[in-house]
Amino acid sequence: NAGVMQNPRHLVRRRGQEARLRCSPMKGHSHVYWYRQLPEEGLKFMVYLQKENIIDESGMPKERFSAEFPKEGPSILRIQQVVRGDSAAYFCASSPVEQGGAGELFFGEGSRLTVL
Amino acid sequence: QQQVKQSPQSLIVQKGGISIINCAYENTAFDYFPWYQQFPGKGPALLIAIRPDVSEKKEGRFTISFNKSAKQFSLHIMDSQPGDSATYFCAARGGNNDMRFGAGTRLTVKP
Numbered sequence A: 001n002a003g004v005m006q007n008p009r010h011l012v013r014r015r016g017q018e019a020r021l022r023c024s025p026m027k028g029h030s031h032v033y034w035y036r037q038l039p040e041e042g043l044k045f046m047v048y049l050q051k052e053n054i055i056d057e058s059g060m061p062k063e064r065f066s067a068e069f070p071k072e073g074p075s076i077l078r079i080q081q082v083v084r085g086d087s088a089a090y091f092c093a094s095s096p097v098e099q100g101g102a103g104e105l106f107f108g109e110g111s112r113l114t115v116l
Numbered sequence B: 001q002q003q004v005k006q007s008p009q010s011l012i013v014q015k016g017g018i019s020i021i022n023c024a025y026e027n028t029a030f031d032y033f034p035w036y037q038q039f040p041g042k043g044p045a046l047l048i049a050i051r052p053d054v055s056e057k058k059e060g061r062f063t064i065s066f067n068k069s070a071k072q073f074s075l076h077i078m079d080s081q082p083g084d085s086a087t088y089f090c091a092a093r094g095g096n097n098d099m100r101f102g103a104g105t106r107l108t109v110k111p
Helices: none
Strands: A004-008 A010-013 A019-024 A031-038 A044-048 A053-058 A065-068 A076-079 A087-096 A111-115 B002-007 B010-014 B019-025 B033-038 B045-050 B056-060 B064-065 B074-078 B088-093 B099-101 B105-110
Touching: A004 A087, A010 A019, A019 A111, A031 A076, A044 A065, A044 B045, A044 B088, A044 B099, B002 B033, B002 B088, B010 B019, B019 B056, B019 B088, B019 B105, B033 B064, B045 B064, B045 B074, B074 B088
Parallel strands: A010 A111, B010 B105
Antiparallel strands: A004 A019, A019 A076, A031 A044, A031 A087, A044 A053, A065 A076, A087 A111, B002 B019, B019 B074, B033 B045, B033 B088, B056 B064, B064 B074, B088 B099, B088 B105
């Protein structure tokens, strides 16, 4: 049973380009979460999605950032017009549905974005 | 707005000692409180978790103490080992199934 798969693991972009980060949840998991981690800092919640629905995007910047989790295929975190401040590790986590709500989060290895 | 406050930011403990990390929360709708361990270059991994209907949970050298009235919970690592050196995050799950994390504690266990 493969874990949460994120790709690319490392991505370098120049200012103004677009970054697309992909996340395939564990088999059977229908909840996906995206977090951002800056060097020496904690995990900042960005967005929580279920298949075809955004449940909570309160942590997502209003501009340039978007996320989706289509019926088929991986979840995508898209950052348009990247700036140096977007450089960070982006972690995806997935969770199964349990009685009473989503259970344990299983994290991927992260995608490390560097903006030149 | 930080919904889960974690302290200390960093902690140095001698091998064999007890490591204690504390977290506090405000939202009474939180219903699940996990601790995650993260090694450099890796994703966080679940270490131990507790629900608010119990005051303590122990798994091996790791114990969570939970104080519902004070809205605080803590992680105790007994007989700390150099291999425990990592960053530890507390978290809390809200009514919308969203998970909020503390800022993390970098633990160093000296041999």
